[in-house]
Amino acid sequence: MTVPPPDGSRDRRIEDPSNLWLIHPLGRLLLPIAVARGISANAVSIAGLTLGTGAALAYARFADWRFALIGLMLSIGWLVADGLDGMVARATGTASPLGRMLDGLCDHGVFLLIYVALAIVWGTPAGWALAFVAGGLHAVQSSLFEGERTRFHRRAKGVALVAAPPAPAASPLVRLYDHVAGIPDRLAMAFEQQLAASPDPVATGARYARAAVAPMRLLSLETANVRIFMVFVACMAGDPRLFWWFEIVPLTAILLAGLAWHRRVERAFLSSVISSAPAEAPARYLVKEQGQ
Structure with missing residues (x-):
C-alpha cells in the first residue's frame, strides 16, 4: 500500500x-x-x-x-x-x-x-513561579499562532472572513478575555474586507500568501515541535529553567515580531491594492465562517 x-x-x-x-x-x-x-x-x-x-x-x-x-x-x-x-x-x-x-x-x-x-x-518556589509564567505565556502564544496560521491558510485560498460579533458574555472576566483575544482579528479585519471585495479573491489570496510567507515562517517557531526540542535541550543541559526562559523571552519576542510583521504585510498589500483599484470596486465575494 x-x-x-x-x-x-x-x-x-x-x-x-x-x-x-x-x-x-x-x-x-x-x-x-x-x-x-x-x-x-x-x-x-x-x-x-x-x-x-x-x-x-x-x-x-x-x-x-x-x-x-x-x-x-x-x-x-x-x-x-x-x-x-x-x-x-x-x-x-x-x-x-x-x-x-x-x-x-x-x-x-x-x-x-x-x-x-x-x-x-x-x-523550588522560584522554579514553580517560572514554570507558571512560562506555561501561561505558552497558552497565549499557541492560541495566537494558531489563529494566524488558520487565517493564512484560509486567505491563501481566497476565502474572506467577515465574522458577526459574538454575543456579549455574562461574565466580565470572559468579556475581557474575548476582547483581548479578539484584538488580532480586529486588526486584520480591514484586509478581510478588501479580500471580500476583490473581483478575483483567489488570485488576491495567492498574492497575499506570497507576501505573508516570511512572517508566517517566523511564527512557525511557535510550534509544539520547537518546544519539544527545547525541552530536551534544557534537560540535557541539566536545567529545565532554560526551557522556561526560552518560553518567556525568545518565543514571546518571536510572537510579537511575527504578529507585527504580518499586520505590516497586510497594510502594505492594502495600500498597493487601493492605489491600483478603480474608484468604485463592488463587493463580489463574501464568505462567513464561525470562529477560527
Whole structure:
C-alpha cells in the first residue's frame, strides 16, 4: 500500500521542517494501518496523550541523559499521534466537535504534564513561579499562532472572513478575555474586507500568501515541535529553567515580531491594492465562517 499524499490543508511553505520530513510522513505511513484496524481518531488522540504522559515521566528523571532521550522519543511519538488523529478523522469521515475538543485537550495536557514534572523535580518556589509564567505565556502564544496560521491558510485560498460579533458574555472576566483575544482579528479585519471585495479573491489570496510567507515562517517557531526540542535541550543541559526562559523571552519576542510583521504585510498589500483599484470596486465575494 502506498503512502497517501498530504491532504493539502496546510501550506508547505510555512510548515515546520520536522513536520514535512518526519512527523507527517510517519503519520501517513501509519494511517492505512489505523484505518484497516478500525482505530478511531479519538483512540489515536488518547494514545498520543499516553505517549505524552510517558514523556513527562521520563523527563522527571532528566538528570539521567538516557531518560531525557526517552522523553524526546516519546514526545516525537506524541507529535505523530497528534497529526495522525486528524488524518484518521478525515479518511473515515468521522471528524466531530468532540474529537476536536479531545485533540486540543490532549495537546495542552501533554505540555501541562511536562511542565509539572519538571517543576516538581526542580522543587523550588522560584522554579514553580517560572514554570507558571512560562506555561501561561505558552497558552497565549499557541492560541495566537494558531489563529494566524488558520487565517493564512484560509486567505491563501481566497476565502474572506467577515465574522458577526459574538454575543456579549455574562461574565466580565470572559468579556475581557474575548476582547483581548479578539484584538488580532480586529486588526486584520480591514484586509478581510478588501479580500471580500476583490473581483478575483483567489488570485488576491495567492498574492497575499506570497507576501505573508516570511512572517508566517517566523511564527512557525511557535510550534509544539520547537518546544519539544527545547525541552530536551534544557534537560540535557541539566536545567529545565532554560526551557522556561526560552518560553518567556525568545518565543514571546518571536510572537510579537511575527504578529507585527504580518499586520505590516497586510497594510502594505492594502495600500498597493487601493492605489491600483478603480474608484468604485463592488463587493463580489463574501464568505462567513464561525470562529477560527
